[in-house]
Amino acid sequence: xxxxxxxxxxxxxxxxxxxxxxxxxxxxxxxxxxxxxxxxxxxxxxxxxxxxxxxxxxxxxxxxxxxxxxxxxxxxxxxxxxxxxxxxxxxxxxxxxxxxxxxxxxxxxxxxxxxxxxxxxxxxxxxxxxxxxxxxxxxxxxxxxxxxxxxxxxxxxxxxxxxxxxxxxxxxxxxxxxxxxxxxxxxxxxxxxxxxxxxxxxxxxxxxxxxxxxxxxxxxxxxxxxxxxxxxxxxxxxxxxxxxxxxxxxxxxxxxxxxxxxxxxxxxxxxxxxxxxxxxxxxxxxxxxxxxxxxxxxxxxxxxxxxxxxxxxxxxxxxxxxxxxxxxxxxxxxxxxxxxxxxxxx
Ligand SMILES: [Zn+2]
Numbered sequence: 001x002x003x004x005x006x007x008x009x010x011x012x013x014x015x016x017x018x019x020x021x022x023x024x025x026x027x028x029x030x031x032x033x034x035x036x037x038x039x040x041x042x043x044x045x046x047x048x049x050x051x052x053x054x055x056x057x058x059x060x061x062x063x064x065x066x067x068x069x070x071x072x073x074x075x076x077x078x079x080x081x082x083x084x085x086x087x088x089x090x091x092x093x094x095x096x097x098x099x100x101x102x103x104x105x106x107x108x109x110x111x112x113x114x115x116x117x118x119x120x121x122x123x124x125x126x127x128x129x130x131x132x133x134x135x136x137x138x139x140x141x142x143x144x145x146x147x148x149x150x151x152x153x154x155x156x157x158x159x160x161x162x163x164x165x166x167x168x169x170x171x172x173x174x175x176x177x178x179x180x181x182x183x184x185x186x187x188x189x190x191x192x193x194x195x196x197x198x199x200x201x202x203x204x205x206x207x208x209x210x211x212x213x214x215x216x217x218x219x220x221x222x223x224x225x226x227x228x229x230x231x232x233x234x235x236x237x238x239x240x241x242x243x244x245x246x247x248x249x250x251x252x253x254x255x256x257x258x259x260x261x262x263x264x265x266x267x268x269x270x271x272x273x274x275x276x277x278x279x280x281x282x283x284x285x286x287x288x289x290x291x292x293x294x295x296x297x298x299x300x301x302x303x304x305x306x307x308x309x310x311x312x313x314x315x316x317x318x319x320x321x322x323x324x325x326x327x328x329x330x331x332x333x334x335x336x337x338x339x340x341x342x343x344x345x346x
Contacts, residue, residue, distance in 0.1 A: 033118055034111075036125040036167050039174060042097050046176050049073060049096035049114070051107045052080045052294040054155045055127065055164070056342050057307040059100050061190045062168045064338025066179040071096075073110055075345040077270060077295045081152075082242060084109045093117045097175060100168060103129030104137065104152035125171050128154045131163040138227075142220035142236045149240070156293055156314070157224040158198040161307065165190055189337040193308055200328040201315050205229050208324035212263055215318070216253070218276050219268035221293035234260050237275060244275055257283045264321035266291045288321045300344040308334035 045067035050056040056072040063070060071092050074080050085093075089110070093099060094117040101107045101114075103126025114124055137150035154160040169187040173180040205213065213231045215222055220236030235253055237245055245253070257265065257279060267276045267289030280287030291314050297304040304313065312334045319326040 032123070033115060034124045034126060036127070036130040036171055038098075038121075038123040038125075038171070040097070040121045040123065041177060042121075042175055044176075045069065046172060047095050047097045049092050049099040050342070051101045051110055053296045053344055054161075054294055054307045054310060055100055055102060056344060057296060057305075057310075057336070057340065058155070058161060058165050058190075059168050060340040060342040061307075061337050062165055062183055062186050063172055064186060064336070064340065066172070066176060066182055068172070068176070070342035072342060072344050074107070074294070077346070079242065079270065080106065080294050083107070085113050089113060090117045094119060097122050098171060099124045100171075101126055102152050102155070103127060104132070104154070105149040106152035125167065127164040127167055128152060128160075130167050131160060138223040140220060140223060140233070140236060142238050142240055143223075144240055147240045151220060151223040153221040153293055154224050155307065156221050156311065157228050158194050158201070158311065159228060160224055161311075162191055162194045165194070186337055193333070193337065196332055197308060197311060197315075197329075197334070200332055201229060201319075203328040204315065204319045204324055204326050205231075208319060208322045211261065212322045212324075214260055214262045214322075215266065216257060216260075216262055216279075217266045217268070217291065218273050219271050219291070219293060221268070221291070234262060237273070237279075238271060242271075244273065250275055250279065254279055254282050257285055263323055264288050266318065266321070268292065270295055286321060288317060290317055296344070300342075300346075301340075304334060305344075306334065306336050306340065308332075308336070 048068055048070045050059050050072050052074045053072060053076050060070055073085055073089050074083050090113055093114040099114050101111060139145040139150055143149055143151040165187055169183045172183050215226060215231050215233050216235050218237045226233045235256055239245055262285060264286040265276055265280055267273060269290050269292045277287055297309050297313055312329055312332060316326040316329050
């Protein structure tokens with residue numbers, strides 16, 4: 001079993017030199033178990049493990065058609081920020097040639113279990129950590145700097161999701177060079193759809209009166225998205241402990257909502273909270289509770305059960321609630337570029 005692992009030492013320098021985007025904090029080397037620059041080559045379809053469903057979907061779009069097996073770890077609809085893997089997840093991690101995780105300290109218990117069970121030559125690729133320098137990490141109310149956990153939600157921002165896909169393409173091309181052309185084609189087709197989603201969101205955002213481009217969310221999943229599209233996050237309500245905010249914090253938010261003139265506040269489908277409902281009721285502002293950051297729509301195999309479908313749904317929800325016209329988003333084709341055969345635990 002282990003004999004199919006081969007190391008290509010000679011390629012190592014080239015690959016490392018090409019990796020200029022790596023976080024300055026992350027010590028990456030091609031033979032570290034936590035690296036997106038591993039030069040391991042395997043003979044045969046790649047066995048891939050992933051964590052949250054949006055990452056699983058991005059990986060599935062790149063790996064599709066290569067015979068790769070893709071298995072997600074974090075069940076959809078659970079709190080990924082506090083998720084603890086089951087002992088039985090060790091078997092999935094142990095079988096994987098590569099484990100794609102978000103990084104930025106989102107999945108430490110799963111990363112620890114993976115490190116304890118990695119087979120020879122296997123490695124963990126932290127996509128977010130690979131694409132975003134530590135100097136660009138966003139810290140805020142829900143992800144305070146002193147807590148040591150930056151806001152990890154890069155995947156709700158299409159240009160960053162495209163960078164994730166690019167890293168996945170490069171990692172898989174090194175691992176399974178026989179399918180490098182396929183991974184390149186899948187990436188090109190997927191990148192085109194990401195660009196179309198991005199362009200449609202820019203068009204749709206322009207229809208929202210500028211003063212209304214403000215987000216008050218319960219779960220703080222749109223920090224990088226907001227910078228990219230020009231929204232102001234006036235607040236996120238969920239404390240870093242994932243408890244409900246204190247009465248004083250709620251009172252402050254009510255004042256902020258009144259002063260800011262926002263037209264809607266956004267709850268999260270994964271974190272139903274009476275607090276946002278209360279803020280909505282007390283301020284007369286519309287309360288929308290359906291945003292989701294890592295729970296794909298519908299069931300696995302369904303038409304919109306994908307990263308593309310999830311993002312389109314969130315963006316349409318936001319744009320319409322803030323008084324804009326979401327038709328540019330509604331006409332998009334959000335189908336995957338290849339059939340998604342990944343396993344999504346429910
Ligand atoms: Zn989240």
